[in-house]
Amino acid sequence: MTRFAGKVAVVTGAAQGIGAATAARLAEEGAAVAVIDLTAERAQATVDAITAKGGTARAYGCDVADHDAVETVFAQVVADLGALHILVNNAGITRDNLFFKMPKSDWDAVLTVNLTSAFNCSHVAQAYMVKQKYGKIVSLSSRSALGNRGQANYAAAKAGIQGLTATLAIELGPYNVNVNAVAPGYIATPMTAATAERVGASAEDHQALAAERTPLRRVGLPEEIAAVVAFLASEDASYVSGQTLYVNGGAR
Template sequence: MNGSLEGQVALITGGAGGLGSAAGAWLAAEGATVVLADLATESAQAAAEKLRAGGYAAEGVGVDVTDSAAVEQAVADVAARHGGLHILLTSHGFPRDGRLLDMTDEQWRAVLDVCLSGTFTTVRAAARPMVAAGYGRIITIASRAWHGNPGQANYSAAKAGVVGLTRSVAKELGRKGITANSIAPGLVETASLRGLDTFAAIEERAVKDNSIKRIGQPDDVAGAVTFLASPTSGFITGEVLHVSGGRFG
């Protein structure tokens, strides 16, 4: 697919994170202009600068996905600066684990607000220029946890909601030339994960349960993103692509 995204503009929320920045590098290598958006503005700008140093077109911007007005403005600004928006990847989110009886309202709301409501506001905003152009690729990052995980009622509910949202968008916008698909990663090694004191135990458990006996890497997810962002995937919509090493439940 070398150069398959030439002339296209991609917006990635959570673009400063391990998955978002890896996907940005893959999309940029295919010719897309990549906008990395993140609550951590300086980190997004640093990630974009790294791409530019490699000869790619990229910029980093700050955005809070829980602020719908800010999201609408950010998307409008990106479309105005770059002449449109063709690809959206929602790669933002975080878990706040806790057993059901111990989970606080704050833990519940924080995860639902960012992972689910933030995905809704971003997809809604990005769909506007895509509908106007009659073309778009919407890719949401769900998680293997959408099947349900103990200790992650909030995260599992949010990611299941992301899948339902994405499938609804696929049904609504297919006639407008827009596809919408989810990627459900399993355990993926990022800097934040490796920094956990429990990383070794988490990795051992995941490898035991995976059919492919390793944990995922950001490039595993980025490759799937690149395919779903490409013109090649134009007859695929409403799907959930598990990038989980064969672990589903």
């Protein structure tokens, strides 16, 4: 498929996991992809994997929690690749702890990286999108937005993504900008593997426990989330906006 031929996509937090899979999927379907992570060096492996398959991608380093840094790197992306049509807000961290044990620094870090970064990137991207009367913004929420023990900070940030998404869809819709979110359940990524390690379990055992609670009886893969992000970023979803799509194997 070449759904994204002629389009330029920015994917944040794209050095690994869902971000890397999303960058690869968009490039596979014809987009030129700006692969953004904290440093360009971290992003380079994703770029190398894309270009090895004939795709177009460039690595950029940026602290997306810094609005000025986002403005600078997005201007560079436009200068290098010619435009900005698609934004995927994927950058995120976890700092899990029970609420009464959670230091404020961990609350601040997770809200900043997971939510404020989405504001920063969307705020800068919308200026390009409004001017060209076209844009797609897809942000990563989580099933944890519904509440999850030990994740007060992460749950609040991911619920905030859903509110931000709904509001931006209202405000940017008149300019032909679609804004949606994807809320994954348990996905086998380096982040969930790190969570397993923190609770003293292997990644395999942690995934097996999650699979038992999931109607499809397995955990998800980054590529499965990337496929949904690609749908929402495509013209196949041209009349879809303001939505959060849960991708969690049927879990409730």
